[in-house]
Amino acid sequence: MAAITRLVKRVSSAAPTFSSHAPPLKERNVQWVFLGCPGVGKGTYASRLCTLLGVPHIATGDLVRHELSSNGPLSSQLSEIVNQGKLVSDEIIINLLSKRLADGEAKGESGFILDGFPRTIKQAEILEGVTDIDLVVNLKLQEEALLAKCLGRRICNQCGGNFNVASISVKGENGRPGMVMAPLLPPAHCMSKLITRADDTEAVVKERLRIYNEKSQPVEEFYRSRGKLLEFDLPGGIPESWPKLLQALNLDDYEEKQSAAA
Numbered sequence: 246m247a248a249i250t251r252l253v254k255r256v257s258s259a260a261p262t263f264s265s266h267a268p269p270l271k272e273r274n275v276q277w278v279f280l281g282c283p284g285v286g287k288g289t290y291a292s293r294l295c296t297l298l299g300v301p302h303i304a305t306g307d308l309v310r311h312e313l314s315s316n317g318p319l320s321s322q323l324s325e326i327v328n329q330g331k332l333v334s335d336e337i338i339i340n341l342l343s344k345r346l347a348d349g350e351a352k353g354e355s356g357f358i359l360d361g362f363p364r365t366i367k368q369a370e371i372l373e374g375v376t377d378i379d380l381v382v383n384l385k386l387q388e389e390a391l392l393a394k395c396l397g398r399r400i401c402n403q404c405g406g407n408f409n410v411a412s413i414s415v416k417g418e419n420g421r422p423g424m425v426m427a428p429l430l431p432p433a434h435c436m437s438k439l440i441t442r443a444d445d446t447e448a449v450v451k452e453r454l455r456i457y458n459e460k461s462q463p464v465e466e467f468y469r470s471r472g473k474l475l476e477f478d479l480p481g482g483i484p485e486s487w488p489k490l491l492q493a494l495n496l497d498d499y500e501e502k503q504s505a506a507a
């Protein structure tokens with residue numbers, strides 16, 4: 246554990262506060278966490294924000310998939326766990342994350358948006374003990390849309406792009422607004438190279454959702470009670486949600502300034 250503490254401590258910069266009066270974001274090297282159910286869009290929004298803010302997008306799901314495709318000593322153990330929709334042990338995840346942070350540090354990275362970590366109270370406690378997380382964004386979407394979004398997920402096995410072929414329409418009821426999410430279709434040259442994640446089958450997604458409610462939802466309360474949680478209800482697909490998310494993060498002006506300077 247000491248090694249993990251040292252590694253994570255070394256990459257943490259002076260804790261920035263989340264305020265519109267703080268120094269420019271690029272100089273603040275934000276340390277943010279994205280929480281949310283499988284299929285909610287953590288990867289999509291975290292990676293867009295990382296591009297905007299110039300910090301690395303660190304998704305523990307990607308670290309796990311990379312490790313299991315590398316045919317290393319952990320591969321078969323990991324593929325069994327992931328393909329059943331279960332969580333990898335805290336110890337393995339902390340090791341993968343520590344290594345990723347150390348590699349990033351060696352390349353001069355600072356700041357991050359973590360996606361898919363922490364997923365248990367134990368992981369949250371370890372992270373809280375070693376670095377100062379500025380903000381935790383909890384993305385939320387109506388339950389009906391989550392399964393459809395996971396089943397519609399496609400990845401281009403050449404360029405690595407993430408797409409979604411699902412066309413989602415959820416009826417409004419009991420005062421709750423309806424929602425339409427258009428598919429995010431790949432360009433023609435990716436069309437024949439699309440693959441589906443092995444854990445995006447109906448049975449496995451349902452198990453992942455069950456495990457999220459049991460093990461990961463308590464992490465929301467962990468950060469809520471520390472005053473770090475920003476709840477964000479996604480109003481629809483990317484065109485509706487992205488500008489609203491920027492507004493909620495006080496980044497709408499920032500994006501305009503970045504595009505004007507480009």
Ligand SMILES: Nc1ncnc2c1ncn2[C@@H]1O[C@H](COP(=O)(O)OP(=O)(O)O)[C@@H](O)[C@H]1O
Pocket residue numbers: 282283284305306307309326327330331332333334335338360361362363364365368444453
């Ligand atoms: N922080 C973590 N703790 C334990 N297991 C994890 C963690 N992050 C990723 N995993 C493993 O990797 C799988 C894929 O993760 P991810 O891509 O984040 O999926 P999801 O779409 O469910 O959010 C998870 O189902 C789990 O087995």
